[in-house]
Amino acid sequence: MKRPAPSRLVLSLLAIALSAVPAFAQFPDRSPRIVVGQAAGGSSDTIARMVADAVSADLGQRVVIENRPGVNGAIGAEFVARSAPDGYTAFQCPMSTMSITAQLPGSGLVDAGVELVPISNVVLSSYGLVVSPGSPYHSIADILAAARARPGAVSFGSPGPGSAQHLSGELMNRMADVTMQHVPYRGAAPALVDLIAGRIDFMMTNLGDMTRQVQSGAVRLLAQGDPSRFPVFPDLPRIADTLPGFEVTGWFGFCLPRATPAAVVARWDEAIRKAMQDPAFRQRLTESGFTPHYEGPDVLATRLAADRAKWLEVIRAANLRAQ
Numbered sequence: 001m002k003r004p005a006p007s008r009l010v011l012s013l014l015a016i017a018l019s020a021v022p023a024f025a026q027f028p029d030r031s032p033r034i035v036v037g038q039a040a041g042g043s044s045d046t047i048a049r050m051v052a053d054a055v056s057a058d059l060g061q062r063v064v065i066e067n068r069p070g071v072n073g074a075i076g077a078e079f080v081a082r083s084a085p086d087g088y089t090a091f092q093c094p095m096s097t098m099s100i101t102a103q104l105p106g107s108g109l110v111d112a113g114v115e116l117v118p119i120s121n122v123v124l125s126s127y128g129l130v131v132s133p134g135s136p137y138h139s140i141a142d143i144l145a146a147a148r149a150r151p152g153a154v155s156f157g158s159p160g161p162g163s164a165q166h167l168s169g170e171l172m173n174r175m176a177d178v179t180m181q182h183v184p185y186r187g188a189a190p191a192l193v194d195l196i197a198g199r200i201d202f203m204m205t206n207l208g209d210m211t212r213q214v215q216s217g218a219v220r221l222l223a224q225g226d227p228s229r230f231p232v233f234p235d236l237p238r239i240a241d242t243l244p245g246f247e248v249t250g251w252f253g254f255c256l257p258r259a260t261p262a263a264v265v266a267r268w269d270e271a272i273r274k275a276m277q278d279p280a281f282r283q284r285l286t287e288s289g290f291t292p293h294y295e296g297p298d299v300l301a302t303r304l305a306a307d308r309a310k311w312l313e314v315i316r317a318a319n320l321r322a323q
Contacts, residue, residue, distance in 0.1 A: 027264050028061045032088045034254070035066050035080050037073025037097055043208055044073070046288060047123055047252045048092040054275035059267075072163055073097030077112035085257040087264035091116055093255040095125070096164035099307040103315055104162045107322035113308050116255035119265055120272040121295035121303070123285060125250030127168060127225035128207045129239065132198050133217060140223050140242040143202060147178035155181040157191035157200040161323040167311055168204035168225060168248045170318045175243055184323075195219065206250060207233070208289030225249070231286060251293070253300050269296055 034052055038044040045067060052063040068076035077097055083089035093116060102111035129140065137143045147154045158165035161184045173180055183200050185191035188209065194200050196218055204225060207214075211232050214221045223237045224230060225248035239246045254272065256265060275281050276294040285292045295303065314320075 027087050027267055028059055030088070031061045031064055032059065032090060033064045033066050034090045034092055035068055035076045036092045037068060037070070037076030037094075039069040040067050043125070043206055043290075044092050044094055044252060047285075047290065050281070050284060050288070051092075051122060051254065051272060051275065054278070054281050055268075055271035058271040058274055071109065072101045072160065074101045074107075074109045074112065077101075077116065078110040080255070081110050081112065081115035081257055083257055085259035085261075087256060087260055087268065089257070090119065090268065091255045093118070093253050094164075095250045095252075095307060096167075098253075098255070098304055100164060100167055100311045100315070101162055103308065103312050104320055104322040105315075107162075109322075112255070113304055115258055117258045117260060117265060118297050118300035118304060119254040119256060119268045120276075120297065121251050121253035121293060121300045122272060122276060123252040123290040124226075124228060124293040125252060125290065126207045126228055126230045127164070127204050127248045127250060128210065128214075128230075128233075128236070129202055129204050129222045129225070130195065130210060130214065130219040131202045131222060132196050133220055134198060135201065135220060137201065137222070140237075140239050143180075143222075144172075144176050144178060144242065147176070147180050151179040152181050154178075154202075155183050155200045157183045157185055157195055157203045159188040159191060160184050160186065162320070164248070164250060165204050167314055170320070171246065171248065171314050172204075172239075172243065174314060174317050175246055192219075204248065211289045228291060230291070232289065251300075251303065252290075253295070265297060 034048045036045050036048045049065055052065055056063045068079050073094060077091055080089050080091040098113045102109040131137050156169040166182055169182055191203060195203050207230050213219045223239045225239050273294060282292040
């Protein structure tokens with residue numbers, strides 16, 4: 001007895017189902033883009049362009065960069081979070097955008113740390129405390145002693161409210177039980193101008209962005225905020241030497257919209273992991289002032305969760321709100 005032939009409808013449905021299976025396995029079949037939430041020339045932009053160049057050959061498509069700056073990266077993060085979850089729009093996700101910005105009460109922003117899923121981390125970023133060349137402060141102990149003697153008299157600058165630099169100063173306030181005055185600026189450049197002129201007392205900032213100024217003598221570097229050894233300044237004291245337990249470690253990773261299929265996330269991660277295994281690529285990162293540090297999706301997700309909890313505690317303790 002012959003089996004009945006499948007109907008055309010059944011065959012059509014079968015064909016559609018089979019064609020859907022390898023659809024994401026073919027990713028990418030056109031140029032993906034990496035959205036950067038900062039202006040061209042900064043750390044996020046530099047790292048994104050280096051990674052885009054490094055992974056293009058492995059992905060078989062040229063990865064393009066698109067800058068969408070604003071609100072400490074939140075404008076770019078929101079754009080990516082609302083993009084199609086097909087892997088073609090990734091985000092260069094810095095620690096501050098993912099862990100701090102949208103957790104500020106009243107921000108009204110899409111929470112990047114919730115709406116984006118980690119791909120990989122490529123860089124750890126050391127923060128350092130810098131003062132003007134003529135500053136009377138020569139150590140963290142000097143600054144904290146002055147803050148205790150004159151509550152509110154010692155000031156620190158940042159590129160804006162809710163930035164990692166701002167929260168780093170608030171963390172010092174909380175851990176040392178002192179009151180130092182935060183002075184927000186519209187970007188790091190004007191804050192640096194006032195620091196050099198002595199109008200503010202110190203800044204906590206990314207060492208990769210400040211290396212040239214330190215080496216030229218434009219600012220004086222007192223201490224580092226994390227336990228790593230920054231290659232350019234390997235003998236630098238740690239803030240934790242004076243304030244035990246203090247740590248600020250920045251990072252620069254890559255993320256995708258949360259609903260992106262796991263196979264696509266894995267394909268991005270595979271390309272980034274291979275790039276990070278290239279000594280020449282790692283050397284380029286180091287020479288640009290960054291500490292190469294690969295972490296896959298699960299490890300980066302764990303780091304992100306820990307940082308979000310840490311900074312939310314600081315936000316609440318300092319009673320901060322979005323401005």
